[in-house]
Structure formats: structure tokens, C-alpha cells
Amino acid sequence: MTAIEMNGKDLSQKVRSDIAEDVQQLKEKGITPHLTVIIIGDDPASKSYVRGKEKACSETGMSSDIIELPSSTTEKDLLTRIDGLNKDETVHGILVQLPLPDHINEQNVIESISPTKDVDGFHPINVGKLMTGQSTFLPCTPYGIITMLNAYDVTIEGKHAVVLGRSNIVGKPVGQLLLNDNATVTYCHSRTKNVTAFTQEADILILATGRANSIRGEHVKSGAVVVDVGINRMEDGTLSGDADFPSVAEKASLITPVPRGVGPMTITMLLKNTITAAEGLDAVGK
Numbered sequence: 001m002t003a004i005e006m007n008g009k010d011l012s013q014k015v016r017s018d019i020a021e022d023v024q025q026l027k028e029k030g031i032t033p034h035l036t037v038i039i040i041g042d043d044p045a046s047k048s049y050v051r052g053k054e055k056a057c058s059e060t061g062m063s064s065d066i067i068e069l070p071s072s073t074t075e076k077d078l079l080t081r082i083d084g085l086n087k088d089e090t091v092h093g094i095l096v097q098l099p100l101p102d103h104i105n106e107q108n109v110i111e112s113i114s115p116t117k118d119v120d121g122f123h124p125i126n127v128g129k130l131m132t133g134q135s136t137f138l139p140c141t142p143y144g145i146i147t148m149l150n151a152y153d154v155t156i157e158g159k160h161a162v163v164l165g166r167s168n169i170v171g172k173p174v175g176q177l178l179l180n181d182n183a184t185v186t187y188c189h190s191r192t193k194n195v196t197a198f199t200q201e202a203d204i205l206i207l208a209t210g211r212a213n214s215i216r217g218e219h220v221k222s223g224a225v226v227v228d229v230g231i232n233r234m235e236d237g238t239l240s241g242d243a244d245f246p247s248v249a250e251k252a253s254l255i256t257p258v259p260r261g262v263g264p265m266t267i268t269m270l271l272k273n274t275i276t277a278a279e280g281l282d283a284v285g286k
């Protein structure tokens with residue numbers, strides 16, 4: 001079997017053109033969705049993702065602003081700024097780009113963002129809603145993965161989904177979303193024994209460990225759907241996923257490439273969450 005590529009760049013373009021229409025409708029009601037992104041420090045990858053968010057906002061007609069802070073910023077200063085944004089009625093969505101410098105406690109920052117403006121879906125109230133199947137802001141990468149699976153007509157119900165990785169941003173929430181859609185979900189992590197026994201049983205395999213080229217064709221069941229969330233920068237400057245693409249693509253029925261797979265969908269779903277925030281989804285955060 002040779003896999004079909006699930007192209008997140010092309011799908012993003014389609015979803016973003018629908019989003020542009022939603023923005024237009026909101027503008028006709030006098031609302032311009034506004035996203036504020038805070039970035040701390042000089043990490044080149046983070047800077048590039050933030051620029052991508054700004055560009056995507058402007059292309060869909062949303063407004064945005066970027067607050068760039070030095071890596072010496074204290075946690076107290078950051079929390080004070082977030083407090084101001086929580087109170088600012090012109091700001092619908094707030095996102096603090098991760099990772100943060102070591103001296104800032106990530107959880108304190110996440111919990112300081114109003115759940116009604118938490119377009120990352122990381123606040124414990126929104127995580128709790130996701131776990132209990134209530135509508136809320138979904139974390140952008142997992143939301144993008146489910147959107148891709150739906151767009152490519154992948155049946156989730158009744159399938160065995162295996163998630164490699166248990167991060168709060170990707171692994172845990174994507175498993176929860178698959179469970180909410182009635183998959184049987186197995187999480188594998190650094191302490192799992194005989195990971196291959198699980199990957200070989202997966203109908204849907206989510207790779208989110210950040211270990212470049214670590215999953216090869218022999219680890220994958222024939223016909224599996226493989227979603228590669230890894231973005232690994234190689235020494236020669238290229239990007240690689242967690243899958244060894246050629247050998248896994250030989251076995252899988254569908255696979256996301258890296259780049260142009262899951263990555264672009266992350267920013268697209270952020271736009272979608274910002275629209276939801278601007279519309280004021282009543283249930284969120286209450």
C-alpha cells in the first residue's frame with residue numbers, strides 16, 4: 001500500500017477562506033475579532049510561529065497585535081499584562097507563545113488567562129470541559145488533527161487510536177478528542193514497555209514524541225492512518241517528522257507529511273478559536 005498524503009497546507013487554505021467569510025459577517029455586526037499574542041525572548045522558531053499567526057490573522061481580515069517582551073521579563077510583569085488584556089473588551093483572544101523562559105511558571109501563566117479568551121484551550125477550566133465532552137476552545141494542534149481526519153473521511157468511531165506522547169499540548173488532548181469521537185485510545189510514553197506491540201495494532205497512529213524518524217514501516221499496521229506531529233530540525237537545516245516518511249508511507253493508507261501536514265492546521269484552528277471567542281460562545285468559561 002502507498003499512502004495518500006493529508007496536506008495540511010491545502011486544507012488550511014480552504015478552512016481559512018471559510019474563516020474569512022465568518023470574519024466578514026462579524027464585521028458587519030460591528031465586531032472585528034482581535035487576537036493578542038505575547039512572546040517572551042528570542043527563540044527563532046517561536047518568532048516564526050508568531051509571525052505566521054499575525055499573517056494568518058491579517059489574511060482573514062482579523063486584527064492582531066504582538067507583544068514582544070525580553071527574556072528578562074518577570075512572571076509578575078507578565079501576569080500584570082495578562083490581567084490588563086483580560087479586562088480589555090477589544091481583545092477577544094489571548095495567546096502566550098510557549099515555551100516560556102525557565103524562570104516563568106507556565107501553569108501560573110496559563111491559569112491567569114481568562115477562560116473566555118483562552119484561544120489555546122490550555123486553561124484547566126477548558127481542559128475540564130474537553131474531558132467532559134462540553135463545547136469549549138480546543139487546543140489548536142489536536143483540533144487541527146481531528147479537522148484533518150474528518151476532511152479526509154477517516155472513521156474514528158470504533159477504531160483503535162494509539163497516541164505516542166503525553167504532553168498537555170498535543171498527546172493528552174488529542175487522545176481525549178479521539179475518545180470523545182468513540183475511538184478506543186491507548187497512550188504510549190517514555191515508560192511504556194514494548195511500544196511496537198501497540199503501534200502495530202493501531203488503526204490511527206498519532207506520533208507526538210519529537211523523536212525524528214523513530215517510527216519506521218515495520219512499526220505500522222498495513223492500511224493505518226498516520227498523523228505525524230513531530231517537527232524536528234535536522235543538522236542540515238531540513239525538518240523531519242517522527243516517522244521515517246518513505247517506509248511508513250509504504251505501509252499506511254493516509255499520512256501527514258512534515259512540513260505541510262499538521263503544523264499549518266495549528267494556526268488555522270487558532271483563527272477558528274478566535275472567531276469563537278469574538279462570537280462570545282456563552283458556555284465557555286462559565
Ligand SMILES: Nc1nc2c(c(=O)[nH]1)N[C@@H](CN(C=O)c1ccc(C(=O)N[C@@H](CCC(=O)O)C(=O)O)cc1)CN2
Binds near residue numbers: 266
Ligand atoms: N501557545 C502555544 N505555543 C505553542 C503551540 C501552541 O499551539 N500554542 N504550538 C507549537 C508551535 N506552533 C504554534 O504556536 C506551531 C508549530 C508549527 C507550525 C507550522 O506551521 N509548521 C510548519 C513548519 C514550519 C517551519 O518551517 O518551522 C509545518 O509543519 O509545515 C505552526 C505553529 C509550540 N508552541
